[in-house]
Amino acid sequence: MYEGPVQDLIDELGRLPGVGPKSAQRIAFHLLAAEPADVTRLQEVLQKVKEGVVFCDICGNVSEEATCRICRDARRDPTAVCVVEEPKDVLAIERTREFKGRYHVLGGALDPLSGIGPEQLRIRQLLSRISAQEVSEVILAMDPNTEGEATATYLVRMLRDFPGLTVTRLASGLPMGGDLEFADELTLGRALSGRRAV
Secondary structure, three states: OOOHHHHHHHHHHHOOOOOOHHHHHHHHHHHHHOOHHHHHHHHHHHHHHHHHOEEOOOOOOEEOOOOOHHHHOOOOEEEEEEEEOOHHHHHHHHHHOOOOEEEEEOOOOOEHHHOEOHHHOOHHHHHHHHHHOOOOEEEEOOOOOHHHHHHHHHHHHHHOOOOOOEEEEOOOOOOOOOOHHHOOHHHHHHHHHOOOOO
16 A cells, blocks of 8 residues: 555556556556656546537537537438447447448446446437437447347347337357357357358
């Protein structure tokens, strides 16, 4: 344990996702040794993020304006909506350069044990959006874990009554370069059930 502000900094850094105690300590000591101008720049960027970044009124993605750049882009296909859990998932899909539609960010996944139910997610906004716009396909791109599966199953039930709406899921299975012997049963089972003709 360190004294006062140093320990406070380590504790706060340790609360960040993916930052364990050792990483928090390394970052804290890096900041202590950094030039004052570097620390000031970091402070200013953090302040700008908190003051200047909002969530898009339409899709829920992060944006500097009320409507994000993807929702404003007239070249994007408004009939296809890819539903993701978090804004970082939008970036992951955008990097593929395969999807030309729009997005809907739920703001998380169903997790009753943590108190996250349908009311805490942007599901109502998704349903309103599908009712009001000419959406013909909804792609469910949830994480392949228990919470993601529960969220996708719930959304399939909610979306099944929309006439003319196709609901699809991202394919899941074996990663490129992987070996069958190292695949877990769930991944291998998904790959088998999702097989396609060649």
